[in-house]
Amino acid sequence: MKLKAMLIASAMAFVPVTAMAADLTIGFSQIGSESGWRAAETTVTKQEAEKRGIDLKFADAQQKQENQIKAIRSFIAQGVDAILLAPVVATGWDEVLEEAKDTEIPVILLDRTVDAPDDLYMTAVTSDLVHEGEVAGQWLVDETAGEKCDIVELQGTTGSSPAIDRKKGFEQAISGHDNLEIVRSQTGDFTRSQGKVVMESFLKALGGDNICALYAHNDDMAVGAIQAIKEAGLKPGEDIKIVSIDSVPDIHLAMAKGEANATIELTPNMAGPALDALEAYLADGTMPPKWIQTESKLYTLEDDNQAVYEEKKDLGY
Amino acid sequence: MASTQSPVLECKGISKFFPGAIALDAVDLKLYPGEVHALLGENGAGKSTLIKCLTGAYRRDGGMILLDGEEVSPRSTQDSQKLGIGTVYQEVNLLPNLTIAENLFLGRQPMRGGFIAQRKMHAMAKDLLAEFGLKVNPAEPLETYSVAVQQVVAIARAVELSGKVLILDEPTASLDRDEVQLVFSVIEKLKARGLAIVFITHFLDQVFEISDRATVLRNGRVIGTRELAGTTQTDIVTLMLGRQLEDRIHDRAPSEAGDTLIELKNFGRRGVMEPFDLTVRKGEVVGLAGLLGSGRTETSNLIFGAIHADQGEALLEGQRISLKSPRDAIGHRFALCPEDRKNDGIVGDLSVRENIILALQARQGWFRPLPKAKINELAEAYVKALDIRLASLDMPIRLLSGGNQQKVLLARWLATNPSFLILDEPTRGIDVGAHAEIIALIERLREDGMALLVASSELEELVAYSTRVIVLRDRRQVRELKGDEITTANIVTAIADEQMAEAV
Amino acid sequence: MASQVHSTMKRIMPQLIILIAVLFLNFLVFPDFFRIEFQNGRLFGNLIDVLNRGAPTALLCIGMTLVIATKGIDLSVGAVMAIAGATAASIVVDGHSWQTALLGALAVGALCGFWNGFLVAYLRIQPIVATLVLMVAGRGIAQLITEGTILTFLNPGLIHLGAGTMVGVPTPIVIWVLLGLIVTAVVRKTALGMLIEAIGINESSSRLAGINSRVLIVCVYLISGFCAALAGVIVAADIKGADANNAGLWLELDAILAVVIGGNSLLGGRFSILASLLGALIIQSVNSVILLSGLPPEFNLVIKALLIIAILVIQSPTVKHALYILRASAEPTPPAPAPVQEVKEGTQ
Known part of the structure; x- marks a missing residue:
């Protein structure tokens, strides 16, 4: 020392x-x-x-x-x-x-x-991956306010640490709220196309009316899932609430149109x-501390998502 | 000499049925110790089936096998090996990347302290092969030696394992003359040791050279067994074919050929073939004679464009033409039946029908398919004209016998209506019946005015159909024989003279 | 004609049986599997999803079948998909029409195929090595085009190719079925198929018979590149964006697997595009079982591996032979060897 x-x-x-x-x-x-x-x-x-x-x-x-x-x-x-x-x-x-x-x-x-x-x-x-999941879960807890809600989950690549931690954080946040339950969970490999494919199978297997919310481990999968929901004749954001993580420009564009509800920024x-x-x-x-945690900022429909999109779209996402 | 002893192996009334066919019909065969017994018959006569029943590869449906007077029933080839019946096939079934010693002793290597005793094994291998007059390094991989040496190693292994009866299934089919002598010397030594040897081959000359007796099979039945000492080739062939063959050597048509079709000047390729001149006229068969490696195949391939000539020029009816690829040559209505039928000729998994039309279709281009009706008409016509024996035009060509495969290849080229047909060893490895038919076909094509170039190691055959013979040696043309000069003796002399001249 | 239908049916029978079995497995895990509804102007149901989601693999395996028939292999198709998707996206983002984008992407795909074919046919590089070049480099090229991002587009014409419908049928299904029919017709109604098979079985014999093997080999790689480009456009259109990192990732392996499940030999020769397409559907049905089962994703690869192993084992010559023997010995007549042996006998 x-x-x-x-x-x-x-x-x-x-x-x-x-x-x-x-x-x-x-x-x-x-x-x-x-x-x-x-x-x-x-x-x-x-x-x-x-x-x-x-x-x-x-x-x-x-x-x-x-x-x-x-x-x-x-x-x-x-x-x-x-x-x-x-x-x-x-x-x-x-x-x-x-x-x-x-x-x-x-x-x-x-x-x-x-x-x-x-x-x-x-x-x-x-950033704190577990915390990101918690913020997403807490948003859903607040949003549903005790009403029954069946959730489907699009996981990241099986075994990767973001997938494990974001799942863990989300589950921690919703535990103790009996109205919330994850009814299906499958990997979408963090990609847009797999997100769409897996969401399609969720919609078929459960029926769109029986899904209340989607939690996606990243925004790309949520963007794919939004298309699947639209093609099934449902309104994403209304019929099925969507919360995801990363805050990439395309999810803000979707939020600006009301097709997604919340995203947590991985800055x-x-x-x-x-x-x-x-x-x-x-x-x-x-001397700074050994770990500086970045803010996991929650964006919802109350933010000016169009502005966030314009701000972010040229950053190279 | 043999009949005074009791037979080492005796087959009594062996029968084998396939669905819809009787492959063997009560076949009797006696093998005496110290005899070489030739098993003869056309393809499909039942030779292979009989061997497979003897070695346990097939289960016989009737009859009995007596070995030293006791009934045996080998259930597998390993079983028969243990009993004393060893087999060597044409395609050597050893492991080419292992050493000679390992191949000889595979599965029963001399061990020392849990390891293979390499030095002992090599010494044993050396001694063993020395008995057969073979001096090789047993530590070398088998593949570094010629097919003949590999064949002898296979024989040595079989004899070591078994030692009573040795079955040789076409051991000499892919060997040249010197190599055949090597294998024969080994057979003589084994004969002296008292083994009974079954020898299967298509080469009648070899049968008479090495065998004591011959059994002829036809359609699954024994037609007869002969002491060869008092028998002629014609007798045997007559037994095999069931009809008297016309005299194979007949009057040659006068060599009055037509106009010059193709003329090659100073044609050749460095390192492949010395530059040569060659003229072939319509209605003429030019024979190419020479020992193995003398340049017969190279000459054929150069003219066909399969090997690209780097010097000289080619004239077709006086016009200069380019022969850079087989496609060029085919465009000028050339055709080549290659020596290596399996690798350069047939397309094994395609049907007989497709093999027949392949060259014609390739020349037409893929976007102009031959109409189905035309294809069938062509295929059926050639199957009939060349007497190709098959169950169906849809069967893969690889299932046909060698002779029938060769006929299909001839059909493939005749279908393109060639003006110049090159045949490289057209009768190699095919049975007597097909052999005669192909020779007759060559004559007929010549009479029709086609120009032919035929390379062959069968001198009698060349003498029979050639209007001119060109003798090659060391990749050079050394002599041209015309008219009455064309005799086997003269061809041999032409090759030999040159050799003597070289030696001086 | 009737005999042709009969022989085709005989050829694809194992694939058909396996497909039906896997579809039945889907039915077991999800009883509504076979229900198809007409909803929002499109056919909607799990069976439609299998056909739709199988489109990329199906398109790839059309070209792959031809390449493999010549004794080759094309490892680059996944990367070519990414390049083609990126090309199409960047063209529409630059404000051109979707037709231009489609043509541009297909041209780029064909060019990639031509490059592979040139390496294999003219430079005589082993196919696995020659196509590995583009497999590795291709994704980098795609990233250069998209500048490392997911290039999102909104052109309705282009999106229609991946997410739209034609008379209620999702466009990708229409595309792969049509292309499968066209390519099959081209290779079977012309002599192309036979000549390709001849090259794959014995190139030396084929060359000596006058077949222009180099040109035909370039041709099959070109077709493969074209199919990959079409698949790439569909995948990009499906998610309205070109994802250079993930589009077509590992899909070359699925395509090869589809060809193998289709009973085509990796050693070249006889081929059946129809059987390969059934192979692609079998793979997609297996994926469907996994998704519908609701099991945790940790089981995905294990289930897929087990099902694929089972399929390949059933198709293996050893098992086929054993089944044959079993059937033969069940009959009262003594077991007879396969008729092939009878014919072969003549060659020895």
Whole structure:
């Protein structure tokens, strides 16, 4: 502990000098373009850096850890002031994080964490998947207000951590409310087309009139399900209430038309809180907590969804 | 000599029925120790069925098998092997990627401490093969050796496992002359050891060369058994076919051929065939003679465009033509029946009907299909004209016998109405009846004015139908024989002379 | 003519029986399975869903059957679907008509097929390797076109291809049935089918018989690319968006499986498009059983694997032979070997 304090002290001694000497230079190692959300995260991170006058060095790892390690080493060699890392996998980071620590460059993890001693990075900015599920469940609890409601669930890819956690959170929120029951649950693989296919089978198996609400682990599946509901001659949003997670532009478009009811934002703005923490640290040495949880904001029909759509549609989703 | 002993194997009244057919009808057969017994008959006569009943591959429906005077009933080929009856087939059924020693001792390798005693096994293999006069490295994979060596290894394995009766089912079908001698020397050694050997083949010359007695089957019945010492080939063929064959060598039509059809000048390809000149006229059969590897097949393939010539020119009726691919050649109404019928000729799973029209359809293009009626008319006409024996035009061609497959291939090309027909080993591996028919067909086509080029290793055959014979050696033309010069003796001399000249 | 119908029926009988069995299984888990209603101007029911959702696999397996008949394989079809969907979406998003988008996507698909065929026929690269190139690279190309997002569109003409109906029948069903009929007619009414089979059985013999094998091989890969493009457009139209990451993902394997369940040999030769299409429907019916059963999704892959294994085992030559023996020995007459052996006898 002593040693750590000393290290921080010495870091404090040097870093502010460089920060004052020139604008901040920060390296960002991104996973790659695996999804629309990922693309939006990249866009927002670049915007946040520009807003603060930070020189952002961006490296796309194309889904490969070795590329990320290479990028971090090159950031270290260039002597950047801090490194943002969205790790592609959880393990295998110890060595390169040690190297960063040795050169006293703080590392902030975005969106995912790693299996490494937590003194090897400054903080991790992530959302809480279980909490997202809870917000969705709580919305439905409030919306139904005790009325009986049979729910169908579109799960994410079987076995993936978002699917497990978002299911868990939702179930926690609705437990104890006997009016709410999940009557069917099947995977839609997080994709629009599977969401549509599986919703079709729900509608046939249960009958559209017997489904009161749909909970989808992501918005893409909800968008697919909305089409299935329309093709079955029902009104999504009215006949079947729809709540999903992520807050991608297309779900806001649907909400603007009243075809979906609620979405919980998985914000692509992980860089904002990260850079806030970094600036506070550089200014007066405030150590951020090891985990910064992003806000899981609930959007409902009361929000101006058309405006949210316009705002988000160019982020690269 | 043999009849004074008691037989090692005796079949009494063996019968086998297939639905709607009697495959074997009370067949008797006696095998004496130390004799080579040829089993002869046209395709479908019942040779294979009899062998399969003996080895337990089929269950016989009647009769008994006596081995050393005791009745046996092998239920599988392994069973018969244990009893002492070993079999070697034309297609060597060993494992080509294993070593020779492993193939010999597979399943009964000498062991030491739970491991295969490699060195001991190699020594044993070497000794074993030395007995057969074969000097090879037993540690090499089997596939690195020729088919003949593989055949001998198969025989050695069979003899080691069994040791009383050895059945050789067409062991020499894919061997050349020297290789046949190797296999024959092995057979002689086994004969001296007192084994009874059954020899099945289509080559009558080989039968007379190696066998003591022959049993002829026809339509599932034994027609007769002969001591070969006092018998002629004609006698045997007569037994097999049930009719007197016309004399196979007859008066050759005068070699007054028609106009020049095709002329090749300085035609060849580096590393494949030395450049050569060749002229073929209408109504003429040009024979290509030579040892294996002398360039017979290469010449055929070059002219047909299957191998792309890199020098020389080709003239068709005086006009320069390009022969870059079989399609080019077919466009000029050339046709080629290739040597390797199975790999380059038939399309095994397609029906006989489809095989017959294949070349004609390919020439017409896929978007102009032949009308169904026309297809049937063509197929039926050729089946009749060439006497192709089949159950149905819809059956896959691979189920036909070799001779019938060859006739279908001839039909395929005749259907394209070719002006120039190249035949590469047209009678290889086919039975006597089909053999004679194909030779007659060649004559008929020549009389009709077609130009033919026939490559063959059967010298008598070449002599019978050729109007000219070109002798090849080491991928070069060495001699051309015309008219009365065409005799087997002269062809052999032409090959041999050249060899002597080379040696000097 | 009658004999032709008879032989076709004989060929597809195993597939028909299996399809009926799997459909019956659907009925067991969901008694209303066979009910079809006319609702909102369209046919509505689980059976319709099987036909509709089976469309991508059915379209893919038409081309795949021909490719496999030439002893080839096309691993790139899933990626080509993504490329074609992305192409169609980007064309309508740029404000062009759906006809332009469809033609553009089909042209791109055909081009992809041509590329595969060129690698296989002219450069003599093994089909599995040649098509792997596009399988890996294709999704990247699609992502470049969509710029990594789900490219959403609202063009009603294009959407109609995936989500619309024609006289009450969902458009994808009409498309795959029509294309299946057209391709079958083309290969069977011309000599194309026979020549393709000849190449697959024995390319050397075919070439020496004067068949232009290279051109025909390019041709089958081109058809496969075309079918994949059509499937890609339908999948994109179905969700009103081109999803470069997920469209057609792993569908090449379903297509190959459909061809295999259809009783076509992966070693090339004789083929039946009709049987492959039944294979595609069998796969979709299996998917339907899983969805209708209501079991937790952890069971999905296990159930699918068990059913597919059962189907393939029933079709395996060993089991077929055993069934034959069983039937033969049930009869009073002594067991006779298969008639094939009698004919074969002559060749030895």
